[in-house]
Amino acid sequence: MSSSAVKYARENHARFLDELKDLLRIPSISTLPEHAGDCRKIAEKLAAELKRIGMENVRLIETTGHPLVYADWLHAAGKPTMLAYGHYDVQPADPLDEWHTPPFEPTERNGNLYARGAVDDKGQMFMHVKSLESLLKTGGALPLNVRVLLEGEEEVGGEGIAAYVASKPADLKADFALVSDTELFAPGLPTLCVGLRGMIYTELEVRGAKTDLHSGMYGGAAPNPFVAIAQIIAKLKDENGHILIPGFYDDIIPPSAEELAAWESLPFDEEHYRETEVGSRVLVGESGYGVLERTWARPTLDVHGIPGGFTGAGAKTVIPAKALAKVSMRLVPGMTPAKAFEQYKSYVTAIAPAGVDVQARMIHSGDPCLIPVDNPYIRAATRALHEVWGKDTVFIRSGGSIPIVGDFAKHLKLPSVMMGFGLPDDNLHAPNEKFNLKNFELGIESIIRFMEEAGR
Amino acid sequence: MSSSAVKYARENHARFLDELKDLLRIPSISTLPEHAGDCRKIAEKLAAELKRIGMENVRLIETTGHPLVYADWLHAAGKPTMLAYGHYDVQPADPLDEWHTPPFEPTERNGNLYARGAVDDKGQMFMHVKSLESLLKTGGALPLNVRVLLEGEEEVGGEGIAAYVASKPADLKADFALVSDTELFAPGLPTLCVGLRGMIYTELEVRGAKTDLHSGMYGGAAPNPFVAIAQIIAKLKDENGHILIPGFYDDIIPPSAEELAAWESLPFDEEHYRETEVGSRVLVGESGYGVLERTWARPTLDVHGIPGGFTGAGAKTVIPAKALAKVSMRLVPGMTPAKAFEQYKSYVTAIAPAGVDVQARMIHSGDPCLIPVDNPYIRAATRALHEVWGKDTVFIRSGGSIPIVGDFAKHLKLPSVMMGFGLPDDNLHAPNEKFNLKNFELGIESIIRFMEEAGR
Numbered sequence A, B: 001m002s003s004s005a006v007k008y009a010r011e012n013h014a015r016f017l018d019e020l021k022d023l024l025r026i027p028s029i030s031t032l033p034e035h036a037g038d039c040r041k042i043a044e045k046l047a048a049e050l051k052r053i054g055m056e057n058v059r060l061i062e063t064t065g066h067p068l069v070y071a072d073w074l075h076a077a078g079k080p081t082m083l084a085y086g087h088y089d090v091q092p093a094d095p096l097d098e099w100h101t102p103p104f105e106p107t108e109r110n111g112n113l114y115a116r117g118a119v120d121d122k123g124q125m126f127m128h129v130k131s132l133e134s135l136l137k138t139g140g141a142l143p144l145n146v147r148v149l150l151e152g153e154e155e156v157g158g159e160g161i162a163a164y165v166a167s168k169p170a171d172l173k174a175d176f177a178l179v180s181d182t183e184l185f186a187p188g189l190p191t192l193c194v195g196l197r198g199m200i201y202t203e204l205e206v207r208g209a210k211t212d213l214h215s216g217m218y219g220g221a222a223p224n225p226f227v228a229i230a231q232i233i234a235k236l237k238d239e240n241g242h243i244l245i246p247g248f249y250d251d252i253i254p255p256s257a258e259e260l261a262a263w264e265s266l267p268f269d270e271e272h273y274r275e276t277e278v279g280s281r282v283l284v285g286e287s288g289y290g291v292l293e294r295t296w297a298r299p300t301l302d303v304h305g306i307p308g309g310f311t312g313a314g315a316k317t318v319i320p321a322k323a324l325a326k327v328s329m330r331l332v333p334g335m336t337p338a339k340a341f342e343q344y345k346s347y348v349t350a351i352a353p354a355g356v357d358v359q360a361r362m363i364h365s366g367d368p369c370l371i372p373v374d375n376p377y378i379r380a381a382t383r384a385l386h387e388v389w390g391k392d393t394v395f396i397r398s399g400g401s402i403p404i405v406g407d408f409a410k411h412l413k414l415p416s417v418m419m420g421f422g423l424p425d426d427n428l429h430a431p432n433e434k435f436n437l438k439n440f441e442l443g444i445e446s447i448i449r450f451m452e453e454a455g456r
Helices: A004-011 A013-024 A033-052 A122-139 A159-166 A225-236 A257-264 A270-278 A291-297 A337-351 A376-389 A403-412 A437-454 B004-011 B013-024 B033-052 B122-139 B159-166 B225-236 B257-264 B270-278 B291-297 B337-351 B376-389 B403-412 B437-454
Strands: A056-061 A068-073 A081-087 A107-109 A112-114 A145-151 A176-179 A191-196 A198-207 A300-305 A322-331 A357-366 A394-398 A416-418 A434-436 B056-061 B068-073 B081-087 B107-109 B112-114 B145-151 B176-179 B191-196 B198-207 B300-305 B322-331 B357-366 B394-398 B416-418 B434-436
Touching: A004 A013, A004 A122, A004 A437, A013 A033, A013 A112, A013 A122, A013 A437, A033 A056, A033 A068, A033 A122, A033 A145, A068 A159, A081 A122, A081 A403, A112 A437, A122 A145, A122 A437, A145 A159, A159 A403, A176 A403, A176 A437, A191 A376, A191 A416, A198 A225, A198 A337, A225 A322, A225 A337, A225 B225, A225 B300, A257 A291, A257 A394, A291 A394, A300 B225, A322 A337, A337 A357, A376 A416, A376 A437, A403 A416, A434 A437, B004 B013, B004 B122, B004 B437, B013 B033, B013 B112, B013 B122, B013 B437, B033 B056, B033 B068, B033 B122, B033 B145, B068 B159, B081 B122, B081 B403, B112 B437, B122 B145, B122 B437, B145 B159, B159 B403, B176 B403, B176 B437, B191 B376, B191 B416, B198 B225, B198 B337, B225 B322, B225 B337, B257 B291, B257 B394, B291 B394, B322 B337, B337 B357, B376 B416, B376 B437, B403 B416, B434 B437
Parallel strands: A081 A145, A081 A176, A176 A416, A191 A394, B081 B145, B081 B176, B176 B416, B191 B394
Antiparallel strands: A056 A068, A068 A145, A107 A112, A112 A434, A198 A322, A198 A357, A300 A322, B056 B068, B068 B145, B107 B112, B112 B434, B198 B322, B198 B357, B300 B322
């Protein structure tokens, strides 16, 4: 099956890996101001690398935060144009003491490369770069037109790229996007992600007395915002995981019978998932739906923290004047953030217990998205994946949100091919993040093949 | 009405006030390790002052924390012995920017003395010392035997004095205790506090998944400890303020019809209380009970904070592995901390939603206490108060807890006379703490008269 580009990639695998390690040594943690210099450093390094391999019009695009990196190669007349997206920033590495080897000293162990960013997303983003190199260095040309757009703020909300994309610059004119920030459903199983949940992330504020009060003196007369916020949260979702906000489920477009049947046939062991991934005594969620449907295609509501009040060790007998709750809801196709937030806001206002004032604020939101699978780019991807992995591609969704995919669809009318090569146990955002070395290698081959197929 | 001691107190009022200011300038904040030296300094200063006025056997008693101060004068043969208790430590002063004058620069304004500790409890504790001085300097003797015991850890749980009292030292042999750490029900209204609520202060821990999980990936399958803890809290107390723990109200000894009638006749304006003291839109609590009964004689449950999870600004899409809640219950006569905790613990275990493990821990506890009003010391107090204030004493309770009063009763079999001269708006534990200067003056006279009456 080997094209000359694939052959080149195989011959240069060791170097590709060394170059990836160089990128992983740069702690480009986007959320920490002290690492802003590292973010710029890696952006410049990537720009230089894109230039070196033969990409053109390479430049940094400044944003209000860390810069974007842009490059293109547009000499495949009559061929489609691909927008290859990735991000060079990473999550913080703490808790540091849980890493077996230091997060910014990439280490090979048991066929994996361990480092912060190994899979999310430096390793996956770099597969794009090395695929382009392999094609350009062997054929002197690409089989289709390519624009590369890398961002450095994916882990902090991606404001810069969102603003840039929303401005619909001529630079981003393309036919489809390639996003490699997802995973294989199981080792060795070629996977395309074709649906993402949207979300609204809110902050709920509950105020009672005008100031903190002594719980001995005033307990029994003063409203307690923490009790009130608990009462409100308990009315948001029942103990069967059903969200109680009126109208919340009304507009949901459920997965088709065909899609559900396909999910049924995926190699998924609920007990193994419970034990190894979640580690709780039982799994929870809406009864009547399987785990995959619950996490991919049903809205959910989670509370992330309830700040305020007394949080120290020991005891303080205070009735705090206010309580906050970080509450988010995942949305599925058919739902919109604006409507979901309105429903939520009206409901929490209506159910507020006596004596407290309630305010709901939106922190951020993202649309759900569903990619139609009957387009030429998805078909090209499945052909490429079959060639490299020897298996039919499975179509999955993700319960998470990749807002840029929605932005590409909304502002640029681009369908995204979400072709990722992570694994469910790669420890994204956690200690001991890793990338399987074989997946890095086969991922590059898959992307080379994909570009060849898409440009055919 | 003036005894020579009262006359002396009046003549020396300005000096007494200056001496109090000297004490208030020492920031003896017991909870902050950097102020341990200030706690010792004020303890030594008080010991020196007790010696100077003629008290005997003056010494510091070391504890695991800040020292106790002890002194006695035991030459009133055939007379009862009074144990005068007070505390020299204070709460932290923050938020500093809300003070109109600095917390440790005592300032007179509008007939009040403003400083941290002005009323809680340096000012009140010092009334005891100055009463003793007035009696000793004018008569060369006291009308009864007196032991003085001051602590420096009241604001941090009083472990040192509790251990010392529990050891039942011969030094503390007495007939009754005088505790001035309470307030007048209203300005000019002589008041004795004859009941305190007890409490259990607990920490509730709820654990779900083995580690923090991404709420996009796992929302809909993984248990959310913050949702679970909210569901549990919502089942602890209903929206009418009724505690739902089975059996919780079973052993309550309600106030007598006579006591309730006395409370009815107190000058209490619920709307004024709501507006000026609480500042909430409405008052809450069990229906069918007035505010005084709810806060003095009914058990209550409050949540002080729900630490853990994500508490920063903005958003983090995490399903935390665990949540904590600081939950306390105030107990009333008839209830015991041990039984209340058992009931609470069984109940939270029983109502834990699927998928989470719940653990309830006791942080600390205190017995409720009720002082019989038909004892000679209470009668002596009411006579003394009538003489100084020209009014009949009102008997009130407090919703708070003064654990040392329970300890005196339990270990030393001492009834306490809780004769305090604070006011409801003295800003205890808050910025701009104050002590009314007239109350400081009349408080000293009241205590002189009380000792004379009790020793008659």
